[in-house]
Amino acid sequence: MNYSIVVLGAPFSSPSAITALNFTQALLTQGHTVFRVFFYHEGVHCANQLSTPQQDEINLTNQWQTLKKQHNLDLVVCIAAGVKRGVLDQSEANRHEKPCSNINDAFDLSGLGQLVEATEQSDRVVTFGP
Amino acid sequence: MTPNTHKTLLVILSQSPYSSSLAREAVDYCLAAAAFEQNIQLLFIGDAVLQLLNDQQPANISQKNVAKTLSALPIYGIGNFFVDHEALVRYGLSDEQLCLPIRKVTPRQMADMLANATHTLNF
Numbered sequence: 018m019n020y021s022i023v024v025l026g027a028p029f030s031s032p033s034a035i036t037a038l039n040f041t042q043a044l045l046t047q048g049h050t051v052f053r054v055f056f057y058h059e060g061v062h063c064a065n066q067l068s069t070p071q072q073d074e075i076n077l078t079n080q081w082q083t084l085k086k087q088h089n090l091d092l093v094v095c096i097a098a099g100v101k102r103g104v105l106d107q108s109e110a111n112r113h114e115k116p117c118s119n120i121n122d123a124f125d126l127s128g129l130g131q132l133v134e135a136t137e138q139s140d141r142v143v144t145f146g147p
Numbered sequence: 148m149t150p151n152t153h154k155t156l157l158v159i160l161s162q163s164p165y166s167s168s169l170a171r172e173a174v175d176y177c178l179a180a181a182a183f184e185q186n187i188q189l190l191f192i193g194d195a196v197l198q199l200l201n202d203q204q205p206a207n208i209s210q211k212n213v214a215k216t217l218s219a220l221p222i223y224g225i226g227n228f229f230v231d232h233e234a235l236v237r238y239g240l241s242d243e244q245l246c247l248p249i250r251k252v253t254p255r256q257m258a259d260m261l262a263n264a265t266h267t268l269n270f
Contacts, residue, residue, distance in 0.1 A: 023268065025169070058172050058270075098172060129179035136156055136185070136266045144269040147162070147169055 020044055021053045021135035024060035025146030028077045029070075033146035034063055038080055040143065045088050053091040053135040054081070056124070058147055061099040064092070066121035082123035096126040156180060156187040157264035163194035164213040165205055170198050173270030174216045181223040188227040189220075190252070190260060196234045199245040214246040221247075231257065 022041055026033030037054070044051055056063055063077050070076050085092055100109055103119070106126050110118040120126065136142050158177060164170045180187050191199060203214050220228075232251040235241075242249075252260070261267060 025270070057176075058167075058169050097175065129176055130183060132176060133180050133183045133185060136180075136268070137154070139266075142266045142268065144267075147167060 018140045019050050019052050019138065021055065021139040021142045022051065023132065023135075023142060023144040023146075024054065024056045024063060025058040025144065027059035027062040028068065030059060031146055034060065034077055035075065037145035038077060038084070040145070041090075042084060045084070051088070051090055052139045053093055053131065055132045055135055056092070056094045057098050057129075057132065059102075060146060061094050061102055061104045064094045064099065064104050064120050064124035067119045078121050078123075082121055085123045092124045093127050093131045094120065094124050095132070096128055099126055154186060154265040155263065156185050157190060157260055157267045158187055159190050159192060159267055159269045160195040160198065161193045162198075162270065164198040164200075164203065165208060165210050166194070169270050170195070170213050171211065171216065174213070174220070176268070176270070177220060177225060178223055181220070181225050184224075187225060188229065188260065188264070189225070190229045190231070190257065191234070191249075192231040192257070193234050196230055196238055196240060199230065199247060199249065200240070201244055201246050218246045229257075229260065 022037055024034060024037045028034045041051055066078055068078055081092055084090055094104060105115060105118045106120045107118040160173055162169045198213050200214060203212050205212055228247050228249040229252045230249045232253060
């Protein structure tokens with residue numbers, strides 16, 4: 018079955034950020050396909066590559082990046098929700114005259130149309146969070 | 148993307164208007180879905196019935212008025228609004244206090260809506 022995942026919870030604030038990752042891993046292990054993972058609301062913080070948890074804690078950003086490498090996942094961060102919360106790629110950083118970008122390169126900033134498309138293209142859409 | 152009329156998207160709102168920015172971001176999603184001509188229904192449950200209250204004055208807490216944005220949805224072609232009747236009763240709210248023409252539904256009817264929707268999104 019073809020799934021899309023919506024992540025609304027932030028790492029360290031909500032268990033949903035980890036649950037979404039675990040659920041996605043389980044789907045892929047069982048042979049399902051994942052059309053897109055869409056990060057919205059506080060979920061956009063999952064894409065912040067400056068987040069630096071302690072060694073013995075899970076690093077969600079890296080875990081998503083690894084999963085993307087293994088399964089060629091489409092990881093999309095809502096641009097409005099991301100930029101508002103300080104999750105920027107280089108082009109947004111330039112546009113808003115910020116000193117640096119911080120989005121992990123496994124993730125793409127894009128619009129809410131990507132979430133609409135995900136509901137169009139998927140058999141199931143599962144929301145995690147907030 | 149081609150317009151899609153045979154799928155029904157049920158957007159379930161459950162958060163109070165200013166406990167986080169989720170209420171606003173849910174409305175933003177609805178506007179995007181409307182722009183892509185999606186067939187969407189909004190269902191307000193639990194604390195989210197407070198989003199519908201008229202005469203909100205959130206400027207005092209540096210927030211934008213959620214009810215005002217919700218009231219604009221019909222302009223964008225969204226006309227299917229439902230509310231959990233029990234939640235309205237719990238908060239002691241009546242129709243004239245609400246910013247949208249809304250249909251009250253029972254738990255049984257909500258179960259039917261969930262069963263009939265192609266997709267649900269929970270905000």
